Amino acid sequence: MCLKTLGFVLVLFPGLLQAQGCDPPRLVHGNFLPRQETYSDRTTITYSCDNGYKPVVEGWWATSTCERGKWSHEPQCIDESSCLPPTIPNGKYPENSNGWYEAGSILTITCNGGFEHQNQITTTTCGNGKWSSAPVCERSMSACSAPPKIPHAVIIHGYQEVFAAGSEVQYECEDGYTAEGAHNKKSVCTQGSWTAVPTCTNFCAVNTDDNPEYISVGTVYIENGEEKRVECVKPHSWSLEQYSKVRCINGRVEATKCRNKVEHAAASVFDSD
Template sequence: MCLRSLGFVLIVFPGVLLGEISAQRCDAPKLLHGYFIPRQETYSDKAIITYSCDNGYKPVVDSWWATSTCDRGKWSHEPQCIDESACFPPTIPNGKYPENSNGWYEDGSTLRITCDGGFEHQNQFTTTTCGNGKWSSAPVCERSVSACSAPPKISHAVIIHGYQEVFAAGSEVQYECEDGYTAHTEKSVCIQGNWTPVPTCSKLTV
């Protein structure tokens, strides 16, 4: 009985391991307008391919050639060649815009930039347009004069709010005193660049 059970285990385990290894392999990518090396039908986990694109096209990453790694049955990024007039996502400090699921934007695409809380547009420009692979002058988000820096540190207290360096006008934070202390005012509001009122934590008296 014991020998039969042992034999059964020895037969099943290799099959399971073989199935797991197969599931982690990657099929060769279907790369239009480009070529890659080494060329194989399948690739083992962690295998790396290098690819480049035909004239008039470019990789979906910001370089004329790119690499992609087989990671548990999927490529770290799907090798793709896009029109060289397309644009990669712009970098807008302290600003955000609608993200394209493709990871790139077609020529002629226009993005409306929204500044983060505590920041405002430096001028009237709020959009940027992709043209021939480059973005037009992007809007600049600068700190608002009415914004506040991080709330002041209060002895024997913590702030019930995730850390951030800049707060928009009207932002509100709540302090909580440690055990044995109490606050007369628990909340502070950002008003014209200043936090007011500033709470204090006083020791409880028996």
């Protein structure tokens, strides 16, 4: 049984290694070196094209590398009148699956959020291997820069340098801090500026539901250094203190206890001694 299992592993292992290599590219109207039956992983070939053709990447020659069974780009030689994908800063367009565009192709450019077309030009045309004057996407006057940084907070949004008008971002305070009694707050890009942003401050959270001395009102948030009154439960025996003073000191709660007549009398006797 052991010998059969070992033989099975030995047969599979070379196949796994071979699967990581690449077959020779099918390059039409061009030549490449070195020529081999198979190429191991990380092997690089160089290729050039016949007259009237050019590589599918910039330059009159190109390289491609075998990476886990595939070439880093499929070596191709295309007609010199065709165009490579244009570079449109802050703009996008439909991508062609073969990585290039035939002569006469027309692309419609869409500007990214926060940018708009300059001079209302929105298309570019491929001719003689070059694109006509490409549209320019310039920053909109109503767009906003990156939202302001707030100490002890993060923004629940991917980073970007420019935001379109109407964009919203949400701030969330780190643990132990709060924004006006809440954990997050939104800011909106309006006419080039962000609406008011929160300030995250250190706070204490007093849960009255878990404290039998207090009338239940849920969680009370108290900023660092602030003092609040929390109403005490008032059955017949509770008559001296109607409120407890609760103070927040660096995230720690200090409070005066609710007291009844018996506790107060005992404390008075003790103090008089």
